[in-house]
Each structure stands twice: as structure tokens, then as C-alpha cells.
Amino acid sequence: MLEIPRGTRDFTSAEMLIRRKIEENIRSTFLSYGYGEIQTPTFEHLELFTVKSGESIIQELYDFKDKGGRHLTLRPELTAPVMRCYVEKLQMEPKPLKLFYFGNCFRYDRPQKGRYREFWQAGCELIGANTPEAHAELITLAYTILKNMGLQNIHLNIGNLTILQAVFQKFGISPLDQKKLLPFLDKAQFEEVRRTLYDSNLPDTHVEQCISLLQTTDVNEIKKCLEDAPDIQEEITNMETILQLLQSVFHVPSVSIKLSIVRGLDYYKSLVFEIEAPVLGAEKQLCGGGVYDLIGLFGGTPVPTAGFAIGFDRSILALETEQYVFPQPRLDIFIIPVTEELIGKAFEIAGMLRNKGVTVDVDLLRRGIGKSLKYASSRNAQKVIIIGPNEIQNNVVTLRDMHSGNQKTIPIEEIMHYYTKS
Numbered sequence: 001m002l003e004i005p006r007g008t009r010d011f012t013s014a015e016m017l018i019r020r021k022i023e024e025n026i027r028s029t030f031l032s033y034g035y036g037e038i039q040t041p042t043f044e045h046l047e048l049f050t051v052k053s054g055e056s057i058i059q060e061l062y063d064f065k066d067k068g069g070r071h072l073t074l075r076p077e078l079t080a081p082v083m084r085c086y087v088e089k090l091q092m093e094p095k096p097l098k099l100f101y102f103g104n105c106f107r108y109d110r111p112q113k114g115r116y117r118e119f120w121q122a123g124c125e126l127i128g129a130n131t132p133e134a135h136a137e138l139i140t141l142a143y144t145i146l147k148n149m150g151l152q153n154i155h156l157n158i159g160n161l162t163i164l165q166a167v168f169q170k171f172g173i174s175p176l177d178q179k180k181l182l183p184f185l186d187k188a189q190f191e192e193v194r195r196t197l198y199d200s201n202l203p204d205t206h207v208e209q210c211i212s213l214l215q216t217t218d219v220n221e222i223k224k225c226l227e228d229a230p231d232i233q234e235e236i237t238n239m240e241t242i243l244q245l246l247q248s249v250f251h252v253p254s255v256s257i258k259l260s261i262v263r264g265l266d267y268y269k270s271l272v273f274e275i276e277a278p279v280l281g282a283e284k285q286l287c288g289g290g291v292y293d294l295i296g297l298f299g300g301t302p303v304p305t306a307g308f309a310i311g312f313d314r315s316i317l318a319l320e321t322e323q324y325v326f327p328q329p330r331l332d333i334f335i336i337p338v339t340e341e342l343i344g345k346a347f348e349i350a351g352m353l354r355n356k357g358v359t360v361d362v363d364l365l366r367r368g369i370g371k372s373l374k375y376a377s378s379r380n381a382q383k384v385i386i387i388g389p390n391e392i393q394n395n396v397v398t399l400r401d402m403h404s405g406n407q408k409t410i411p412i413e414e415i416m417h418y419y420t421k422s
């Protein structure tokens, strides 16, 4: 038997119904914040991703040569593609430019629950705005999308790579040791962070002070520690303003400072943020984003950029874990013509109902009423119309309610009338 490639999934109609409903919900939230949708190709030149991250990123990509010898890759994310598109054709657009996307991404990851080789991201890029309110609104949008999807329990963490760098400098941690620390910080493995700091010959008091700062949720602690570093004061003030806006203006209830956010991608600087669903355990990060620079690197005129992407598949997993009640596939009406002569009439009624937006199916197998009713029930039909030869002479049909099992004879116009009203 031929098997599906590792790390990919098929989606049944029941699953697609759920996915499309949630996708629709996400789109409408993006639109309500003034973002316009953008679509870029599924594959790009490999260089688009190596130019910032270097050749080492290739091991995480699905790269290939096409028949013309071009080195291409399936996109692992959409920020670099959107920035390429911006530089190619959108630079003259009025600012700020708000772009959102929904698309599949491919990463040569080790598959596990919540981590796939093909997955979907819903994300956005805010181009040409760098104020604290721009960033606070962006973060609120990410939070609101997840809330509007129906998630109950999510938490927002905000970090800042420039401030993290200043902390490293303050404690005299060498660039080499910083590099060792980042993966441990990323995974919140503070015992490993402590060991690395001790190994780097930092005095004991500095190690503990540094760890305390990396774990603090109190912006005042960070402020106090860096009060003698003038270069960083604006960054700290912006962070405070963003926090204050999130709490008092945008009413985001669950937000913490977390300096240990380092983000895996190489293009971030200053503000970074992540939203997690603690119910998910290991792969709990639903959203990641921040401020970054790519435009200059891609040959455009630099303007400030920030954005985020939400892992669509993980967000659905989180909803499932929270026992969210998903929509079920259903038919409004199933029509059973009792004799072959009535098949035309059945489709005529189906056509009229379908034109009104009613979901209708007609028995296509010329089965008896019993079998047809069983099938209608398996399709979660709400009502069944049985068209019999005697009734049709009088322009009436039998309408059966599939929940109660009650049946009544009604004129055909009445069905149309009922569905026009509702």
C-alpha cells in the first residue's frame, strides 16, 4: 500500500469543515484590524532563506533543484516571502502597510504531536510603523485571533532581544557563551543556563542575579538592573508603554514579561513575543512574532517591520484539548423520491432549495425508504422530504423531522416559504 509522506496529514470532510470555519474566523479578525490578504508562492529560491540564516538552515528545509537547475525550496514560513514581495512591488504603498496571509509551510522537522512537516500558518506583517501603539495593537491582534477562535486558556509572553543583549553585556557574558546560552534559554532550561554561566567563570552572585533577571516577570527589576545603561532606556520605556497599553487599553488579561524569549529565527531584533497554550505540554507555542529586519537585506529601502504567525494546526489541537464543541457536518434536507418517475421532481425541489442556500442532498441510489432514511441519518440530515406519487398530484410532500421522527404532509410552497424566512 502506498503511504502518506511522514509528517503530513490527510484531512477528512469533517476535519475540513472545522478547519475552514476556523480559517474564516481568523480571516475576519485580520480584516477587522485593517489588514489585507496577500498570497505568495508555495516555493521560493533557496537563497531567500539562506541569505539571512546561512547554509545551516538547509537541513531544516525541503529544498530541491527544478528541471532548469534552479535551487528552490518549499517555504518554511511566510515572513521572508512577504518581504521579498514587498521589495519587488509594494514599496510605494502608503504606510503603514498591513498584510496578512494564510498558507501551508514545510519544515524538515522531527514529526510529533503538534509538529508536522507540512503545517499551516496564519500570520501578518506590519510594515512602516514602529510606535509602541503599533506593536501593542499587533500583539493584541494575535491574542484576539486566538480568543475569537474559541480558546479559553492562553498566555502571552513579551521579551526583547536588545534588552537581553544589554543584560548579557552588563554581566560580561562573552559572545561565545551567549551563543551557548540561547538554546537553553529558548527551552527555559534554567539549570543548564546556570551551569553554562558558572562554566564561564562569572562570579556566583552575578550568576544568580543574571538568572533572576532572565526569569523575572517584573519590568521594574529589569529597569533597575539596567539603569546605568543609557542606550537601552528608550527600549525599556517602549516595553513599559506596550505593557501598559496591553493591560489598560487593549485589556489583554494574561500577559508577562519574559526576557528569556529568544525565538528560533535569525531575523528578529528588539521586541519579541509568544503566545502559548499551557494545555498542550511540549509543543505549546501557538504564536510567535516580533520586530525584525529583512527589507534592507533584500535590496529595499529599510522601513520598520514587525509581525507574527499563528500555528493553525496547533491552535486546533489546543481547542480539542479544551473540549471545544466543533461544528458537525450536517445536511438541512435529504430528499427521497419514492418512484423513478419522481426523481426529476426531487431535483427540481432540491434546486429551488439550494438556490436559497439550503444544504440539500437527493437519494442517488434509488433505494427503498428505510435504507434512504438510514443514510440520511448517517449524514446528519435535519429533515427528510419524501416525495410519493399520490401526494405529488396535490403538490404536497411528506416532511419528516429526523430528531423527533414526526412526519407531516405539507404543500411544497410551504418548505420554500419556511426556508426563505429562516
Ligand code: HAM
Residues within 6 Å of the ligand: 076, 077, 078, 079, 107, 109, 114, 115, 116, 117, 118, 119, 120, 121, 123, 124, 125, 264, 265, 285, 286, 287, 288, 289, 290, 292, 306, 307, 308, 309, 310, 311, 312, 313, 314
Ligand atoms: P515561528 O515561531 O517559527 O515563527 O512559527 C510560528 C508558529 O508556527 C509557531 O508558534 C507554531 O505554532 C507553528 N509551527 C512552527 N513549526 C511548526 C511545525 N513544524 N508544525 C506545526 N506548527 C508549527 C515564524 O514562522 C515567523 N515567520 C513569525 C513571524 C511573522 N515573525 C514576524 N512575522
